Amino acid sequence: MTERLRQLLDDAVGGLEPLDRDPVGSVLRRGRAARRRATTAGLAVAVLAVGAITAGGLIRNEPAPQPAEPQRTADPSNPTPLTIDGKVVAGALKIPVPPKWQALTTEKAASCIPRTWQALVMLVPGRGDDCRSQQILVYGSGERSVDRSGRRRQDADGVVSMVTDPPVAITLPGGEPAWLAADFDNIYLKPGIPTARNLMVMPWSRVTVHWLMDGPAQRAMVSTIRTTPTEAGVLRLPDTAANAYWSGPDGHGDLDDSAAISRLIQSLRAQTDVVANADACANESQRTAEITFLPTAAPLTQFHSPADPTVFRVVISLGGGCQEAVSSHGGRVRLSDETVTSIKAIFGLGAK
Amino acid sequence: MNENEFAAFVGARYPALVRYGTLLTGDRGHGEDLTQEALVKTHRAWRRLHPHGDPEAYTRQIMVRAAWRAGRRLWRRELPAAAPPDRAVDGDAFDLRDTAEVVLAALRELPAGQRIVLVLRYWAGLSEQEIAGQLGCSTGTVKSRASRALATLRRTGGPLTDAFAHAVS
Numbered sequence: 422m423t424e425r426l427r428q429l430l431d432d433a434v435g436g437l438e439p440l441d442r443d444p445v446g447s448v449l450r451r452g453r454a455a456r457r458r459a460t461t462a463g464l465a466v467a468v469l470a471v472g473a474i475t476a477g478g479l480i481r482n483e484p485a486p487q488p489a490e491p492q493r494t495a496d497p498s499n500p501t502p503l504t505i506d507g508k509v510v511a512g513a514l515k516i517p518v519p520p521k522w523q524a525l526t527t528e529k530a531a532s533c534i535p536r537t538w539q540a541l542v543m544l545v546p547g548r549g550d551d552c553r554s555q556q557i558l559v560y561g562s563g564e565r566s567v568d569r570s571g572r573r574r575q576d577a578d579g580v581v582s583m584v585t586d587p588p589v590a591i592t593l594p595g596g597e598p599a600w601l602a603a604d605f606d607n608i609y610l611k612p613g614i615p616t617a618r619n620l621m622v623m624p625w626s627r628v629t630v631h632w633l634m635d636g637p638a639q640r641a642m643v644s645t646i647r648t649t650p651t652e653a654g655v656l657r658l659p660d661t662a663a664n665a666y667w668s669g670p671d672g673h674g675d676l677d678d679s680a681a682i683s684r685l686i687q688s689l690r691a692q693t694d695v696v697a698n699a700d701a702c703a704n705e706s707q708r709t710a711e712i713t714f715l716p717t718a719a720p721l722t723q724f725h726s727p728a729d730p731t732v733f734r735v736v737i738s739l740g741g742g743c744q745e746a747v748s749s750h751g752g753r754v755r756l757s758d759e760t761v762t763s764i765k766a767i768f769g770l771g772a773k
Numbered sequence: 774m775n776e777n778e779f780a781a782f783v784g785a786r787y788p789a790l791v792r793y794g795t796l797l798t799g800d801r802g803h804g805e806d807l808t809q810e811a812l813v814k815t816h817r818a819w820r821r822l823h824p825h826g827d828p829e830a831y832t833r834q835i836m837v838r839a840a841w842r843a844g845r846r847l848w849r850r851e852l853p854a855a856a857p858p859d860r861a862v863d864g865d866a867f868d869l870r871d872t873a874e875v876v877l878a879a880l881r882e883l884p885a886g887q888r889i890v891l892v893l894r895y896w897a898g899l900s901e902q903e904i905a906g907q908l909g910c911s912t913g914t915v916k917s918r919a920s921r922a923l924a925t926l927r928r929t930g931g932p933l934t935d936a937f938a939h940a941v942s
Contacts, residue, residue: 426895433876434792439805444787445780448812455813 454720499561499627502542509542509559512626513597513648516559522546530558555634557642562629564727565749566734567602567622587668587711588622590738590747596698597648598747599623600736601705622727624734624749625652650698652751656689659733662714666721667768669710670739674768677718685712685767689735689746694755696745701753703738703745710737712764737761779819783812786829793833796892797840799881811835834907840889841908879926887922894919 441447502511504524509516518524522544530543541560567588588600602620619639621630626648632639665682667674676682689712713721714733725732734749737756744761747753765771787808794811795804815822815832822828880888893904894915901919905912 427898429876430796430892430896433873433880434795436873437788437792437795437801439788439791439808440802441805441809444809444812445783448783448809448816449776451809452813452816 499563501540501561502559502628504542509544511542511559511561512623512628513595513650514559514593514623514626514628514630515647515649516544516557516630516642517645518544519546519642519645555638556631557633558629558631560629560631561627562622562728563627563730564622564629565624565627565730566727566732567600567620587709587736589705590703590707590709590736590745591643591705592701592703593623593643593646593648595646595648595650596653596701597623597625597650598701598703598736598753623648624747625650625751627728653698654695654752655693656735656746656748656752656754657733657750658686658689658735658748659714659716659731661686662716662733663718664713664715664721665768666713666715667710667765667770668713668721669737669765669770670708671765672770674765674770675721676768681767682714685764686714688760688764688767692746692754692756692760696753696755701745702743703747704741704743707738707741707743710739710761711735712737775823778823779816782823782828786832787812790829790832790836794836794840795877796880796896797836797889798885799877799883799888801877807836807839808832810839837889837893837907838909840885843885883922883925887918887925890915890918891922 500512502509504510504518504526507518509518509524525543525545527540527542530541530545541558544557544559546555588602591599591601593599600622619632619634621632621643622628623630632642634642661679662682663677665676665685676685712735713725715721715725716731719725730750732749735746736749737746738744739761744756744758745753746756762771790808790812791801791805793804794807795801798804798807811832814835815828818831819828822831880891883891889908890904893899893907894901899907901912901915904915908915
């Protein structure tokens, strides 16, 4: 009984050998990198404190420097999903309730989900007594990115760690961009099983849809969605950032030099070929790259809440006659091949 | 601090710790990451762990707690396979992978809290009280997570279904 389970688990890892050939070196380098980050953060705080005191003493009648905006979690203004006229409405999203399905409110869905963390609408087939087999969860998550799969990479310090892959970018009917953790045909998408792979985040609406169904069913359901986006325009970007990361099919890059980060932001701001909702075309057949801007110095491998409004992301759908960049905070522009090349060059990737 | 002693410890126990991390996370890459992060803390605490302490138990405890915290934070965001196939394949996908991959895939399907309890209970052989002590939760939580984990594995499908069903019958 128990022994059989144990045997299965033993079998799963019995033949497994570590990937890292120098674990001692990697551990020591990780420790040093962590200390460096802590020291840098401490110095930054000290410099800010000294600066604030100095400015306060020398410049009378000036308002005191504003403290840094505290890290917020969920924005209370996140959209609350509602069921109106047979459709689930949240932000720019409208999903028609499929025939013979029903929409459950948070209270009625409580028995079907591990934890009710916020207002949601759950779509389930039949009378709702079989909510485990297929579900669609819609909620105003505040999220502007998806948690994704990762791969191992060794950085310049020799630290081996996970790096995230960019999401799959699609355009919902009506023009709202959406980011998926996996493509629709992924065999790991299974009915009733919640994983990161069946998440769809609509960053502009800050709405998340969790599809607990297989890929083809998910694809069919997505085709019934209608959206009315309101965030099209030039890319909304941070004024500055402590770190910027590039994650793309041809490599990973990172910047912590403020001049280089400024160049990157200016380069993206200079893109004014705005994509109208009707012309948006990003689709799952395209490869994607993602630029992440972090407000404070931290490795990309560290957990950053998808709902953290201070983390900006730009997802670029590459090639395919539809090279678009979408900002997590609004805005979508067309990018030329030359622009993509120059952005990669700032990260030290590809041809200079 | 004697770096050589720490290096000797890592050299001897690293593979076993990575296997433990792999079960806790359901993923080989993340398991090795979890191991290295825990070893950083072990290295910092090495003076009080060696020679009179138990560095391996300390490391495992850190790994479990880190995995548990991550699971609470990301309860519905299980990390996917290290290298999921780009496209679906014809036929039964389980036929195309060996047992190890199937078991790890099944573990990944579980919410982190359930997976950790399952591994501690059925692989590490800890009692419910011991698990509750390690995780800082009640034995009721341990029981319910273990029960849900097994129920989920039964209905996941694939060759593990029978094995897990028999295991708890």
